[in-house]
Amino acid sequence: MEPIEQLKNIGINTSQKIHWNLSELILVTQTLNRQEGVITSSGALACDTGEFTGRSPKDKYIVKDENTADSIWWGDINQPYATEDFDNLYNRVTNFLSNEEIYVKDVYACAKKEYQLKVRVITQNPWQSLFANNLFLRLTEKELETFQHEWLIIVVPEFKADPVSDKTRKHNFTIINFTKKIILIGGSAYTGEIKKGIFTVLNYILPHEKNVLSMHCSANIGKHGDTAVFFGLSGTGKTTLSADPTRGLIGDDEHGWDNENVFNFEGGCYAKCVNLSKEKEPEIFSAVRFGTLLENVRFLEGTNIVDYDNISVTENTRAAYPIDFIDNAVNPSIGGIPKNIFFLTCDAFGVLPPISKLTVGQAMYHFISGYTAKVAGTEAGITEPQTTFSACFGKPFLPLHPTKYAELLGSKLKENNVNVWLINTGWSGGAYGVGERIKLSYTRAMITAALEGSLDATDYIQHPVFGLQMPSKCDGVPSEILNPKNTWNDKSAYDTKAKNLAMQFVQNFKTFESFANEEIMKGAPTTI
Ligand code: ATP
Ligand code: MN
Numbered sequence: 062m063e064p065i066e067q068l069k070n071i072g073i074n075t076s077q078k079i080h081w082n083l084s085e086l087i088l089v090t091q092t093l094n095r096q097e098g099v100i101t102s103s104g105a106l107a108c109d110t111g112e113f114t115g116r117s118p119k120d121k122y123i124v125k126d127e128n129t130a131d132s133i134w135w136g137d138i139n140q141p142y143a144t145e146d147f148d149n150l151y152n153r154v155t156n157f158l159s160n161e162e163i164y165v166k167d168v169y170a171c172a173k174k175e176y177q178l179k180v181r182v183i184t185q186n187p188w189q190s191l192f193a194n195n196l197f198l199r200l201t202e203k204e205l206e207t208f209q210h211e212w213l214i215i216v217v218p219e220f221k222a223d224p225v226s227d228k229t230r231k232h233n234f235t236i237i238n239f240t241k242k243i244i245l246i247g248g249s250a251y252t253g254e255i256k257k258g259i260f261t262v263l264n265y266i267l268p269h270e271k272n273v274l275s276m277h278c279s280a281n282i283g284k285h286g287d288t289a290v291f292f293g294l295s296g297t298g299k300t301t302l303s304a305d306p307t308r309g310l311i312g313d314d315e316h317g318w319d320n321e322n323v324f325n326f327e328g329g330c331y332a333k334c335v336n337l338s339k340e341k342e343p344e345i346f347s348a349v350r351f352g353t354l355l356e357n358v359r360f361l362e363g364t365n366i367v368d369y370d371n372i373s374v375t376e377n378t379r380a381a382y383p384i385d386f387i388d389n390a391v392n393p394s395i396g397g398i399p400k401n402i403f404f405l406t407c408d409a410f411g412v413l414p415p416i417s418k419l420t421v422g423q424a425m426y427h428f429i430s431g432y433t434a435k436v437a438g439t440e441a442g443i444t445e446p447q448t449t450f451s452a453c454f455g456k457p458f459l460p461l462h463p464t465k466y467a468e469l470l471g472s473k474l475k476e477n478n479v480n481v482w483l484i485n486t487g488w489s490g491g492a493y494g495v496g497e498r499i500k501l502s503y504t505r506a507m508i509t510a511a512l513e514g515s516l517d518a519t520d521y522i523q524h525p526v527f528g529l530q531m532p533s534k535c536d537g538v539p540s541e542i543l544n545p546k547n548t549w550n551d552k553s554a555y556d557t558k559a560k561n562l563a564m565q566f567v568q569n570f571k572t573f574e575s576f577a578n579e580e581i582m583k584g585a586p587t588t589i
Contacts, residue, residue: 064081064165065079067209068165071155071213072151072152072155073155073158073159073163073183074155074159075158075159075160075161075162075163076159076160077160077161077162077163078162078163079162079163079165080162080163080164080165080187080190081165082165082166082167082205083164083187083190085191085194085351085352087187088164088187088188088190088191088194089106089187089191089351089352091187092106092108092186092187092188092191093106095186095187097186097187097188098188099365100365101349101355101358101360101365101366101367102364102365102366102367103349103350103351103367104350104351104352104353105349105350105351105352105353105354105355105367105380106188106191106353106354106355107355107356107358107367108188108354108355108356109356109357109374110249110250110251110252110356110357111218111250112233112249112250113233113249113250113251114251114356114357114374114375114377115251115253115375115377116251116253116254116257116457117231117233117235117249117251117254118138118457119137119230120229120230120231120233120234120235120248120249121138121139121140121234121235121236121237121261121457122139122140122141122142122229122234122235122236122237123139123140123141123142123236123237123238123239123460124141124142124143124144124147124236124237124238124239124240124241125141125142125143125144126144126240128239128240129239129240132265132269132461133265133460133461134459134460134461134462134463138456138457138459139459139460142228142236143228144240146227146228147236147238147241147245149226149227150222150227150234150236150245150247151243151245153220153227154215154217154220154245154247155215157217157219157220158183158185158215158217161185161219162185163183163184163185164183164184164185164186164187164189164190165181165182165183165190166181166182166183166184166190166193166194166197167179167180167181167182167200167205167208167210168180168182168193168194168197168198168199168200168328169197169198169200170197170198170259170263170326170327171198171263171317171324171325171326172198172312172324172325172326172328172393172394172395173317173319173322173324173393173395176267176271176273176317176319176324178211178212178259178262178263178266179208179209179210179211179212180197180210180211180212180213180214180259181208181210181212181213181214182197182214182216182255183213183214183215183216184216185216185217185218185219186218186250188354189216189218189250189252189255191352191354191381192252192255192354192381193214193255194383195328195329195352195353195354195381195382195383196252196255196256196327196328196329196330196331196381197256197259197327197328197329198327198328199328199383211242212242212243212244212259212262213242213243213244214243214244214246214255214258214259215243215244215245215246216246216247216250216254216255217245217246217247217248218246218247218248218249218250220247220248221233221247221248222234222247222248231248232247232248233247233248233249234246234247234248235249235254235258237258237261237262237460239262239265244258244259244262246258252331252354252356252379252381253331253379256314256315256327256331257457257458259326260275260277260314260315260326260458261458261459261460263275263315263317263326264455264458264459264460264461264466265460265461267317268461268465268466268469269461269465271319272319272469273317273318273319273469274317274318274319274466274469274470274473275315275316275317275326275466276290276292276315276316276317276318276453276455276466277292277293277294277314277315277453277454277455277458278290278291278292278293278299278314278315278316278454279291279299279300279302279303279311279312279313279314279316280303280310280311280312280316280323280325280396280399281303281305281308281309281310281311281396282308282309282311282391282396282397283307283308283309283512284307284308286396286397287397287400287401287512288311288323288396288397288398288399288400289308289399289400289401289402289403289508289512290316290318290323290399290401290402290403291303291402291403291405292402292403292404292405292428292453292454292455293403293404293405293406293407293433293454293486294406294407294431294433294449294451294454294455296333296407296433296435297405297406297407297433297486298405298407298484298486298504299313299314299405300313300314300330300331300332300333300345301332301333301342301345301501302403302405302486302504302505302508304342304344304345304387305344305505305508305509306343306344306388306389307509308389308512309389309390309391310384310387310389310390310391310394311323311324311325311390311391311394311395311396312325312326312327312330312384312394313327313330313331313332313384314327314330314331315327318398318399318469318473321397321398322395322396322397322398323395323396323397323398323399324393324394324395324396325384325394325395327384327394328383328384328394329381329382329383329384329386330345330348330380330381330382330384330386330387331379331380331381332345332348332379332380332382333377333378333379334349334355334358334367334369334378334379334380335369335370335372335376335377335378336369336370337349337369337380338369341501341502342501344387344388344389345380345387347388348380348382348386348387349367349380349382350382350386352382352383352386353380353381353382353386354380354381354382355367355378355379355380355381356378356379356380356381357374357375357377357378357379358371358374358378359371359373359374398473398477398479399477399479400478400479400480401479401480401481401482401511401512402424402479402480402481402482403481403482403483403484403508403511404419404424404427404428404454404481404482404483404484405454405484405486406432406433406434406483406484406485406486406487407433407434407435407485407486407487408432408433408434408485408487408488408562409434409435409436409446409447409487409488409492409493410434410446410448410487410488410492410493410558410561410562411487411488411489411490411491411492411493411495411496411545411548411549411555411558412492412545412555412558412559412562413483413485413487413527413529413545413562414483414485414524414529414531414543414544414545415484415485415489415499415503415504415507415538415542415543415545416482416483416484416485416507416508416511416516416531416532416535416543417482417483417524417527417529417530417531417532418480418481418482418483418516418521418529418530418532419481419482419483419529419530419584420583420584421471421474421475421481421580422580422581422582422583422584423481423483423528423529423583423584424470424474424481424584425467425470425471425474425577425580425581425584426570426577426581426582426584426585427483427584428453428454428467428470429452429453429463429464429467429570429573429576429577429581430450430452430566430569430570431449431450431451431452431453431454431455431456432448432449432450432566432569433449433451433487434446434447434448434449434487435447435449436493445492445493446488446492446493448562448565450565450566450569452466452467452573453466453467453470463573464573464576467576480511482511483529484504484507484508485499485545486498486499486504487499489542489545489548490548490549490550491548491549491550491551491554492558496548496549499542502537503537503538503539503542506535506536506537506538507535507538509536509537510532510535510536510537510538515535515536516532516535519532519533519534519535520532520533520534521533522544524544525559525587526559526560526562526563526586526587527559527563527586528584528586528587531543531544546559560588562586563586563587563588564588566585566586567585567586567588570585
């Protein structure tokens with residue numbers, strides 16, 4: 062079928078121009094011509110995403126129909142949306158597009174060919190098309206000629222839903238229809254909705270239909286072929302820590318784990334840029350060049366040099382680049398069964414040790430808990446960090462019940478000999494406001510030591526509350542910081558905080574107790 066007929070078939074028929082799979086250069090040029098972006102001193106394209114500078118999880122819906130009614134984990138993460146409402150909204154969106162220029166980008170997800178998911182991304186502007194190009198896996202000219210999509214993403218930032226007739230919460234929405242294989246994104250130009258939309262789809266298809274574990278993690282591979290994965294919620298260090306000059310990058314955010322491999326879902330990275338520096342994060346810093354899309358950054362006055370410390374638009378400034386912009390990325394983005402798994406948590410209470418080793422039971426307990434604590438931000442008067450428990454370190458993206466992912470991980474940990482480590486990339490020497498964030502160079506040194514096996518020969522001490530094994534020595538790291546209590550001036554304040562955090566773990570875990578066996582429950586902290 063002719064490409065234009067393919068669009069007509071899905072109800073898209075515009076009087077304006079249709080741009081088919083434009084190159085990076087043309088997408089950048091058109092963005093500049095439309096005055097929707099500027100070129101920075103390193104050659105990247107900088108755009109603003111407008112009203113939304115982050116995802117909007119409360120405005121995400123899944124169409125509830127006979128396919129999904131019994132399989133989706135319905136609730137505030139996965140809110141049901143009626144088929145009729147979807148069909149109405151879809152018609153309204155395609156109608157809206159009938160007077161708009163549209164950009165088509167054909168890409169795929171999943172680096173392992175067996176699971177390849179062909180995706181057509183339709184956007185209203187060229188820089189969102191560049192995002193799709195950079196973040197997903199790219200096809201050759203020849204492959205594009207015969208491309209037929211399986212999934213369709215339509216992104217219409219300028220379309221506003223009517224909450225009353227469209228049955229949405231607000232004017233913006235992300236709606237996934239598993240039966241029609243369509244993701245509709247409206248009212249928001251935040252590109253993260255696009256990538257996390259397909260992530261949600263794969264978090265359904267892979268475990269549910271193919272028995273493959275899908276993971277919110279980064280992954281890299283050592284010279285001897287040992288794979289490491291890094292699970293963690295937003296801001297805990299997945300992207301930063303997986304970019305390691307001594308290891309090949311597999312991917313920075315979304316992966317699958319089948320019987321033989323860990324494979325990336327994506328073809329690019331979406332790195333946070335706040336305080337980005339050449340010294341601390343050289344790989345990411347130099348990936349910001351021509352072809353990269355920068356979002357919501359600001360410049361040093363009177364120049365086009367990006368001021369990464371400027372967070373006047375948002376703290377969530379981002380760079381979206383194809384994975385091969387990182388020098389030692391592996392191609393294809395596939396590794397073997399992991400030898401090491403790191404759970405990254407940014408504990409702003411300063412309670413958890415900077416590195417500790419977990420038993421299988423503890424690993425399962427912490428995976429299901431998915432703990433991190435975020436600092437409240439820059440608001441005046443807020444000094445207490447906010448505790449977050451996000452199952453499987455990725456609750457907002459899980460269409461299935463967390464126990465599905467936990468079961469898959471559990472059997473993989475049992476079948477394979479994997480070391481599991483908990484890394485606190487957050488505070489040391491006291492909670493936020495008193496202590497400081499652990500130095501990135503120390504966290505890197507601890508991870509290197511774990512990967513190179515040098516922690517195998519060290520003595521461990523058990524954390525009295527969390528039961529985690531803390532190494533007493535680690536190359537490149539001052540020994541006194543390995544036990545967090547040592548870094549606090551007020552030891553009894555530490556004990557109080559540790560107990561307090563343990564209580565929150567226990568409280569949060571109540572909803573999962575019926576699923577957990579004795580081994581997992583032994584991984585819980587003590588609260589007496
Ligand atoms: P997302 O899921 O939103 O992409 P992420 O897990 O990939 O989040 P990163 O982009 O790696 O998170 O963000 C970690 C941020 O924390 C970076 O800006 C990094 O410079 C900073 N940071 C400071 N100290 C550390 C540390 N000790 N370890 C890791 N990151 C640190
Ligand atoms: Mn990331």
